Amino acid sequence: GAVVSQHPSRVICKSGTSVKIECRSLDFQATTMFWYRQFPKQSLMLMATSNEGSKATYEQGVEKDKFLINHASLTLSTLTVTSAHPEDSSFYICSAPTSGGRNEQFFGPGTRLTVL
Amino acid sequence: QQQVKQSPQSLIVQKGGISIINCAYENTAFDYFPWYQQFPGKGPALLIAIRPDVSEKKEGRFTISFNKSAKQFSLHIMDSQPGDSATYFCAASMGTSGSRLTFGEGTQLTVNP
Numbered sequence: 001g002a003v004v005s006q007h008p009s010r011v012i013c014k015s016g017t018s019v020k021i022e023c024r025s026l027d028f029q030a031t032t033m034f035w036y037r038q039f040p041k042q043s044l045m046l047m048a049t050s051n052e053g054s055k056a057t058y059e060q061g062v063e064k065d066k067f068l069i070n071h072a073s074l075t076l077s078t079l080t081v082t083s084a085h086p087e088d089s090s091f092y093i094c095s096a097p098t099s100g101g102r103n104e105q106f107f108g109p110g111t112r113l114t115v116l
Numbered sequence: 117q118q119q120v121k122q123s124p125q126s127l128i129v130q131k132g133g134i135s136i137i138n139c140a141y142e143n144t145a146f147d148y149f150p151w152y153q154q155f156p157g158k159g160p161a162l163l164i165a166i167r168p169d170v171s172e173k174k175e176g177r178f179t180i181s182f183n184k185s186a187k188q189f190s191l192h193i194m195d196s197q198p199g200d201s202a203t204y205f206c207a208a209s210m211g212t213s214g215s216r217l218t219f220g221e222g223t224q225l226t227v228n229p
Contacts, residue, residue, distance in 0.1 A: 006159075034216065041222075041224075043221050043222050046216060104150075104162060105150070107152070107160045108159050112157070
């Protein structure tokens with residue numbers, strides 16, 4: 001299957017700081033990427049759809065000014081958690097669909113964010 | 117109409133047994149139904165997927181059964197192994213490549229040795 005990477009895998013930061021998470025499609029191009037957050041023992045919750053060359057589409061209830069998304073190239077999307085607070089501590093996962101009409105989506109390994 | 121309901125929430129199976137996880141959906145526009153396997157601290161991995169033009173798809177020990185009229189689909193894991201212990205998510209999407217996935221709530225599978 002296609003490979004999606006995320007960096008960093010873990011990050012610990014102080015309350016009030018900003019954290020950037022990168023999502024890369026390593027062996028295919030992705031005009032669209034998705035960002036999810038997952039709390040312990042819960043399902044994945046879609047936060048936003050990242051679109052290459054245009055603004056991201058945010059799900060209802062997700063603050064676009066707090067979770068900044070930039071999809072600058074066909075292989076890279078970034079999620080920046082601004083002014084992070086302890087309640088933002090979560091597992092953040094990105095996914096990217098392959099092209100060709102097969103609808104297959106591949107997920108990154110996730111980023112564990114802990115805000116102190 | 118966007119929901120996908122998954123059951124059971126947790127499942128314990130003996131080694132060698134069959135694990136069965138069920139999902140039901142409402143939106144008849146869904147046309148792609150994948151299953152993902154997730155280990156603790158890792159991202160979900162695509163396991164197997166089906167489209168509504170077939171009623172069953174098998175890959176190794178994993179089989180999806182699909183009932184279009186009942187709007188239900190299920191994952192069967194034959195000869196379950198301890199290494200299969202993980203959380204399994206069903207999902208559904210519609211349209212062309214890149215469509216957003218709607219996930220079920222997840223099933224935590226434990227296979228005892």
